[in-house]
Structures are given as C-alpha cells and as structure tokens.
Amino acid sequence: MTQASPNGRRAPAPAALATLHGYPRQGPGRELKKAVEGYWSGGTDAGRLLETARELRAGVRAELRAAGVEEIPTGDFSLYDHVLDTAWMVGAVPARHRAAATGGLDTYFAMARGTAEAEPLEMTKWFDTNYHYLVPELSAGTVFTADSRKQVAEYTEARREGLRARPVLLGPVSFLLLAKPAPGTDPHFEPLTLLDRLLPVYASVLADLRAAGARWAQLDEPVLVQDQPRSVLSATARAYRFLGAAADRPKLLVASYFDALGEALRPLADSPVEGLAMDFTGPAAADVDALAAIGGLPGKRLVAGVVDGRNVWAADLEKALGTLATLLGLAGRVDVAPSCSLLHVPLDVTAERDLDPQIARWLSFARQKTEEVALLARALNQGRDAIAPRLAANRAALASRAGSALVRDDAVRERAAAVTAAQTRRPQEYRERAAAQRARFGLPPLPTTTIGSFPQTGRLRRARAELRSGRIDAAGYRSRIAQEVREVIAFQEKAGLDVLVHGEPERGDMVQYFAERLTGFLATRHGWVQSYGTRYVRPPILAGDVCRPAPMTLEWTGFAQSLTERPVKGVLTGPVTMLAWSFVRDDQPLADTARQVALALREEVADLEAAGTGIIQVDEPALRELLPLRRPAHRAYLDWATEAFRLATSGVRADTQIHTHMCYAEFGDVLAGIEELDADVISLEAARSRMAVAGELAAAGYPRAAGPGVYDIHAPRVPSVAQMTELIGQALRAVPAQRLWVNPDCGLKTRSPREVEPALERMVAAAHAVRATLPAGTGNPQARRTPPPSPRPLPRPPPPPRRRPLPRTERHP
Ligand code: GLN
Numbered sequence: 001m002t003q004a005s006p007n008g009r010r011a012p013a014p015a016a017l018a019t020l021h022g023y024p025r026q027g028p029g030r031e032l033k034k035a036v037e038g039y040w041s042g043g044t045d046a047g048r049l050l051e052t053a054r055e056l057r058a059g060v061r062a063e064l065r066a067a068g069v070e071e072i073p074t075g076d077f078s079l080y081d082h083v084l085d086t087a088w089m090v091g092a093v094p095a096r097h098r099a100a101a102t103g104g105l106d107t108y109f110a111m112a113r114g115t116a117e118a119e120p121l122e123m124t125k126w127f128d129t130n131y132h133y134l135v136p137e138l139s140a141g142t143v144f145t146a147d148s149r150k151q152v153a154e155y156t157e158a159r160r161e162g163l164r165a166r167p168v169l170l171g172p173v174s175f176l177l178l179a180k181p182a183p184g185t186d187p188h189f190e191p192l193t194l195l196d197r198l199l200p201v202y203a204s205v206l207a208d209l210r211a212a213g214a215r216w217a218q219l220d221e222p223v224l225v226q227d228q229p230r231s232v233l234s235a236t237a238r239a240y241r242f243l244g245a246a247a248d249r250p251k252l253l254v255a256s257y258f259d260a261l262g263e264a265l266r267p268l269a270d271s272p273v274e275g276l277a278m279d280f281t282g283p284a285a286a287d288v289d290a291l292a293a294i295g296g297l298p299g300k301r302l303v304a305g306v307v308d309g310r311n312v313w314a315a316d317l318e319k320a321l322g323t324l325a326t327l328l329g330l331a332g333r334v335d336v337a338p339s340c341s342l343l344h345v346p347l348d349v350t351a352e353r354d355l356d357p358q359i360a361r362w363l364s365f366a367r368q369k370t371e372e373v374a375l376l377a378r379a380l381n382q383g384r385d386a387i388a389p390r391l392a393a394n395r396a397a398l399a400s401r402a403g404s405a406l407v408r409d410d411a412v413r414e415r416a417a418a419v420t421a422a423q424t425r426r427p428q429e430y431r432e433r434a435a436a437q438r439a440r441f442g443l444p445p446l447p448t449t450t451i452g453s454f455p456q457t458g459r460l461r462r463a464r465a466e467l468r469s470g471r472i473d474a475a476g477y478r479s480r481i482a483q484e485v486r487e488v489i490a491f492q493e494k495a496g497l498d499v500l501v502h503g504e505p506e507r508g509d510m511v512q513y514f515a516e517r518l519t520g521f522l523a524t525r526h527g528w529v530q531s532y533g534t535r536y537v538r539p540p541i542l543a544g545d546v547c548r549p550a551p552m553t554l555e556w557t558g559f560a561q562s563l564t565e566r567p568v569k570g571v572l573t574g575p576v577t578m579l580a581w582s583f584v585r586d587d588q589p590l591a592d593t594a595r596q597v598a599l600a601l602r603e604e605v606a607d608l609e610a611a612g613t614g615i616i617q618v619d620e621p622a623l624r625e626l627l628p629l630r631r632p633a634h635r636a637y638l639d640w641a642t643e644a645f646r647l648a649t650s651g652v653r654a655d656t657q658i659h660t661h662m663c664y665a666e667f668g669d670v671l672a673g674i675e676e677l678d679a680d681v682i683s684l685e686a687a688r689s690r691m692a693v694a695g696e697l698a699a700a701g702y703p704r705a706a707g708p709g710v711y712d713i714h715a716p717r718v719p720s721v722a723q724m725t726e727l728i729g730q731a732l733r734a735v736p737a738q739r740l741w742v743n744p745d746c747g748l749k750t751r752s753p754r755e756v757e758p759a760l761e762r763m764v765a766a767a768h769a770v771r772a773t774l775p776a777g778t779g780n781p782q783a784r785r786t787p788p789p790s791p792r793p794l795p796r797p798p799p800p801p802r803r804r805p806l807p808r809t810e811r812h813p
C-alpha cells in the first residue's frame with residue numbers, strides 16, 4: 001500500500017513511520033525512583049544519578065528501536081516532571097528557589113519539593129489524568145532565558161546512535177496557560193500576556209536543536225483540547241506564525257491529546273507548522289470528521305494517535321486500520337502513534353506473571369502499545385496481509401474478552417438494568433431527614449468530626465511489611481489493626497470529637513481496598529504508573545461487571561462502634577472515585593460501570609445501616625477530575641455521576657445521615673453536581689482558600705449541611721485555636737450555625753500523630769469557643785437530650801461469596 005497524496009493523485013508516498021510521544025521514565029525495576037530518592041537522602045551523588053538517567057534513556061531507545069519505532073521521541077524523559085523541565089528550559093525559576101539552593105540539581109529539586117525556607121511549586125493534575133505536574137509561577141516581571149542543554153543533550157544521545165529522533169517539548173501556549181501568578185504578585189495577572197516574551201526563547205531552543213541536527217521537533221499543546229476563548233486561539237495562531245517564521249529551525253509538529261481539537265484545528269491547519277499530531281481515540285475520534293470538514297492537512301504531516309495511550313486495553317487493530325485508511329486521504333503523509341505519551345500506562349504486561357494468560361492477552365501496557373503502533377505502520381506500508389497472523393490473534397483476543405464470563409455477569413446486568421428512578425432518590429426531603437437525624441443523634445451545634453483516615457503510623461507500616469514478609473499471619477495483622485482502632489477511638493473520645501471514625505488503618509489505599517473486595521477488578525504486581533515525582537501508584541484495572549460478594553467495611557466499623565457510646569461514621573469510597581483512580585473498561589459507557597459500582601456500594605450502605613451505623617460517608621474526592629475536558633459534555637457526566645452517588649446512598653431511612661467528602665478546591669465547575677448528590681452533610685477542602693468555597697456554596701443556595709475544612713492537612717503545621725476560630729467565624733458568615741460542621745480539609749493519613757493530635761484538640765476547642773458565642777437555642781434543640789446510640793454488637797458474619805471473584809495478583813488486607 002502506498003499513501004495517497006492529498007489531492008488524490010498517486011505520488012511516491014513516504015512510508016508511514018511508527019512513532020511515540022513519550023515513554024515511561026522509571027525503568028523496568030523503578031531504577032529512577034531509587035536513584036532520585038538516593039540523591040535526596042545523600043546516598044547517591046549527582047554524577048551517579050545522571051549516569052543512571054542516561055542508562056535508562058539508552059535502554060528505552062534500544063527497546064523502541066528493537067520494537068520497530070522509526071522516529072524516537074527525546075526530551076520526554078524527566079528526573080521529576082516535564083512541566084518543571086520546561087520552566088527550567090525557559091528560565092522561569094522563582095527567586096526563592098534560586099536563593100534556597102546552590103544551583104543545578106539542587107535548585108531544580110527545590111522547585112519540586114521545597115526546602116526549609118522555600119515552599120515548592122504547587123502541584124496539580126495533568127488534565128484528566130492522575131499524573132501531577134508542577135505549576136510554573138510567573139508574573140509581569142518574569143524574564144525568560146533559554147537553556148536548551150537538556151533537550152539538546154537528549155537529542156544528541158539518540159543521534160549519536162544513528163537514530164531518527166524527534167525532540168518533544170511542551171508548547172509555549174500550554175506552558176503559559178498551565179502556569180499561575182507567582183505568590184505575592186498580582187493574582188489577576190494572566191501568564192498568556194507573556195507570550196511575546198516567551199516566543200524568542202522557544203525559537204532559540206529550537207534553533208539549538210536544529211543546529212544539533214534535529215529535523216523535526218514536537219510542541220505539545222494539550223490545552224487546545226479544552227474550550228478556549230478566541231483570544232487563546234488567536235494567541236496560538238500568533239505563536240506558530242512567529243515560530244514558523246524562524247530561519248533556523250526544525251520542522252514543527254504540534255501535538256494535542258486527551259480530547260478533540262475542534263475549533264483549534266483550523267488555526268493550526270492554517271499555520272506554517274509542518275505537521276500535527278492528533279488523538280483519534282475516545283472523544284477525540286470526532287476529529288476525523290473535523291479534519292475532513294476543513295479539507296484535511298494538504299502538504300502537512302499527520303501523526304495519527306490511533307492507539308489509546310492512557311488505557312490498558314489491547315487496541316482493536318482492525319478499527320485502527322479503518323481510521324488510518326480514512327486519514328490517509330486527509331494529509332500529505334500519515335504516521336502512526338499512540339494518542340499521547342505512554343507515561344500514563346504501566347510498562348509491560350508480560351511482567352504480570354500471576355495474571356491469567358487468557359486475561360493478559362486483553363491488556364496492552366507501554367511495550368505492547370509500542371508493538372501495536374509498529375504493526376499498524378507495517379500494515380500501512382506493506383498491506384494488511386503483512387500482519388495477517390497478528391490481526392487474527394488480535395481479533396481472537398478481543399472476542400475472548402467480549403465473551404468472557406469474567407467480564408460478563410448477567411445477574412449484575414439485570415440488576416443494573418432494573419434500577420428505577422425511585423431507587424436514586426431518598427424518599428424524604430432534606431428537611432424531614434434533618435429533623436429525624438437531629439432527634440436520633442442529639443449532636444450539639446457545630447458538630448466536630450474528621451474525614452476518615454488517621455495517621456499511617458510507623459507501627460502500622462511495620463505491621464503491613466511483616467504481613468507481606470510472612471513474619472505475622474492474618475490473625476496477627478488483624479490484632480494490630482484492632483489495636484490501632486482502639487487507640488484512634490480512645491484519642492477521639494478524649495479530644496471530645498462528636499462523630500468518630502475508626503481511622504481506616506486496614507486500608508492502604510481508599511480505592512484499592514474496595515477494588516480488592518469487589519468482583520470485576522484486577523490488580524497488577526508491577527503496574528506502576530507515575531503519579532508525581534518519584535511517587536508511583538498501581539491503579540486497579542476495572543475489567544468486568546462489578547458485584548460485592550461480601551460486606552467490605554462492617555467488621556472494623558462495627559468493632560470501632562463497640563468501643564464507644566458516640567456515633568462512629570462508616571466511610572466508603574464513592575463510585576466516581578472508584579472509576580477515576582482505576583483503569584476503566586472501554587467496552588461499555590462509564591455511566592454503566594459507575595451504576596454497577598453504585599449498586600455494590602448500596603448493598604454495603606444497607607448492611608451498615610442494618611448493623612446500626614447511623615452516619616455513613618461516601619467519599620467522592622474525584623468528582624471534579626472525571627469532568628470531561630469539553631464543556632458540552634459536562635451535563636451528561638454530572639447526570640450519571642450524581643445518579644451513581646444517589647443510587648449508592650438513597651436506600652436508607654430518614655434518620656440515617658449520609659455524608660460525602662471532596663477535596664482539592666475549585667468546586668466552581670461541579671457546584672451543580674454537589675447539590676445533586678443530595679447528601680445530608682458535605683465536608684470540603686477550604687482552609688487554603690480561606691473559606692472561599694463556603695461562600696460559593698452559600699451563593700449557589702446550597703440547602704444542606706456543610707463542613708468547610710478549618711485545618712489544612714496539606715501543610716506540616718499545627719494551626720492555633722485562634723486561627724481555626726477565625727475560620728469557623730468566616731464559615732458562619734456563609735453557612736448558618738444549624739448547618740455548619742467543623743472538620744479538617746481531608747483525611748489525616750499523610751500526617752504524623754504528633755501534628756494531628758494537638759491540631760484536632762485545638763479544632764475541638766475552637767468549635768467550643770464559637771458555640772459559646774452562638775445565641776441560645778441555636779442549632780439542635782434536642783442536643784444531648786437523647787442518649788447517644790448504644791454500642792452495637794459485631795455484625796453478623798458475611799454471607800459466602802456469590803461467585804468466584806476475578807483472579808487477583810495481590811491481596812493484602
Ligand atoms: N476517607 C478518606 C480519608 O480520610 C478520604 C480521602 C480523600 O479525600 N482523598 O483518607
């Protein structure tokens with residue numbers, strides 16, 4: 001097969017290349033994490049760290065070359081984060097970090113992690129992935145200077161090996177839009193106003209790359225897949241006119257991913273850049289038509305992202321070939337790539353020796369995706385017969401997945417299909433519920449509580465390590481957990497909290513814990529994915545229909561309640577968060593998957609209620625994260641997401657109080673969704689935004705109870721009683737006393753008991769101080785008149801599993 005030229009004439013078309021946007025950085029044995037952390041702790045010197053990094057890059061190049069990748073990305077490697085690298089490349093190093101370190105690596109890591117004197121850069125999520133980038137700080141006074149050394153060195157390494165390579169850089173428009181005003185400068189400053197100052201710096205880096213031999217360079221502009229105002233589109237056009245006008249430059253490939261380019265396509269197509277790299281998977285598949293509608297990219301190169309770069313499923317090769325066939329007529333030449341950097345998936349399925357081989361062939365991690373890309377390029381160049389056996393194997397794998405009993409559970413599907421609108425609404429209005437709950441719990445005004453987890457103590461970590469190594473058995477481990485729960489309850493009673501928690505010591509991770517107890521989820525042993533810096537996570541893989549073979553939280557919640565007269569809140573992870581922090585199935589709509597998880601949680605909620613737990617919190621910290629990047633898709637998302645939450649929580653009596661929790665600020669986009677959850681109480685992150693969210697909630701007319709956090713658990717300080725009293729006072733201006741709760745911003749698991757204990761004691765003192773100032777009769781007329789719920793016996797033993805759960809490689813309590 002030869003590629004068709006844009007005007008339909010047959011020309012001797014260039015062969016399609018297999019290429020990538022980026023690759024996992026850490027190495028097969030997580031060597032990078034060890035080297036970087038070794039450097040931080042002083043065990044590894046800078047020379048050794050940089051040598052390890054060079055070896056890892058050489059290893060990736062060898063691997064990609066062997067796999068048939070013909071144009072290799074360079075510059076995507078990072079010791080910490082590629083947005084931080086970009087800030088460094090353009091000289092956007094804050095003065096406090098320059099002052100706090102001696103230059104070079106130490107300044108770089110000071111930006112990432114902070115020092116005793118200097119706060120680090122803020123960290124936030126990279127679009128709708130679970131990768132976190134460091135947020136560049138810019139101000140009207142920022143002076144950019146080019147430092148192309150990293151980019152040039154990494155390109156040169158590849159070139160010396162005789163490889164065709166393409167440096168990958170974060171583009172100037174995305175860099176500016178991802179930045180924020182430097183602290184202490186004008187908070188309304190718009191970094192995009194620095195574009196004209198930044199462009200010459202990019203031009204200089206590109207010139208250096210050209211001088212080093214680069215024929216192409218890639219500039220990633222993922223911000224263009226979000227709805228952008230006209231001003232951003234015209235800034236983009238201006239940026240690429242400017243960069244395109246330079247004499248000494250590589251050809252430019254502008255890349256976008258995670259959603260459709262939509263209206264940003266035209267200005268890029270009209271710009272002098274020589275190529276576009278686009279995502280054609282998931283919602284971005286809409287760009288196939290958009291591209292046709294603008295008449296294609298005549299004379300330009302199109303790098304077609306037809307293999308989903310951020311999920312773990314084997315590609316449908318036939319479907320990808322179909323997309324490529326359509327695209328062939330729409331550009332001067334077409335190359336084949338994953339939709340985005342493979343940074344977001346684990347390295348290698350074949351490392352998962354414990355995974356049933358029949359399931360393993362459904363999966364595709366970075367190495368397998370690379371093979372898929374190479375196969376597709378081969379089919380494009382030599383015809384599909386050249387890969388016929390692989391196409392057949394791919395068809396067979398997809399068919400085996402679709403027909404597998406591990407994926408399909410008809411009982412689950414029937415239940416999900418039978419869900420009625422009534423099941424997704426609590427039978428009583430909030431007012432009636434609130435009255436019943438006041439009568440039942442007799443809480444004082446401004447009741448105090450926490451979000452769920454207590455510090456992961458050294459003792460607890462030791463217990464987990466000893467369980468893993470076999471030094472203690474399951475019973476020994478359980479008795480350690482029981483001891484933690486006893487101490488956490490005793491502390492909360494002593495501190496005077498009103499609604500207690502068991503502290504979540506049995507949960508290493510709030511998603512993994514439930515994934516291990518529900519059918520349909522797979523765990524990996526080596527499926528590490530970078531979350532930020534040297535922190536890697538192993539997200540569960542949601543592969544099949546979900547049900548709950550047995551209760552998941554009754555035992556520890558019930559045990560905690562047996563130790564105290566005060567109410568103990570049950571804490572569960574919500575359906576949206578279960579999806580957001582897993583790899584999700586691609587063979588049914590997210591809404592259907594969420595509904596199945598919600599039904600399983602609904603059973604758990606019912607069992608908790610029956611066992612006497614009167615207050616149940618369903619955490620949804622990820623509600624905002626799954627919000628689609630494009631605004632027109634928001635409504636449909638909020639509809640299914642909030643319905644899943646209500647399905648999980650609406651089957652309870654009026655006097656059972658449903659809580660939810662969210663963190664990471666910026667609630668603006670999901671305020672409507674928060675209202676639609678219909679939770680009786682919501683706890684929110686607020687301390688850092690100085691209660692701004694309380695005001696937003698009030699302005700939106702939020703009618704139910706809320707606990708905007710008064711203790712910032714992300715900072716390693718213990719706030720004073722006065723500070724928290726002040727924050728409660730501010731919250732009271734937005735939320736009336738009858739509906740205000742007092743709690744920290746988030747779970748306490750990352751903090752030490754040394755900080756948490758005094759902080760909570762002071763939080764209770766602050767609540768008491770403010771209570772004393774409330775007019776008589778505020779809050780709950782029944783306060784303290786009804787006795788608190790009596791201790792409950794341990795719940796009945798769990799029923800036997802209804803069916804064998806999917807095999808899991810890992811199972812720790
Ligand atoms: N209940 C969880 C905890 O306290 C909530 C964590 C979260 O919001 N991310 O740890």
Ligand code: ZN
Pocket residue numbers: 451621661662663664745746747
């Ligand atoms: Zn939280």
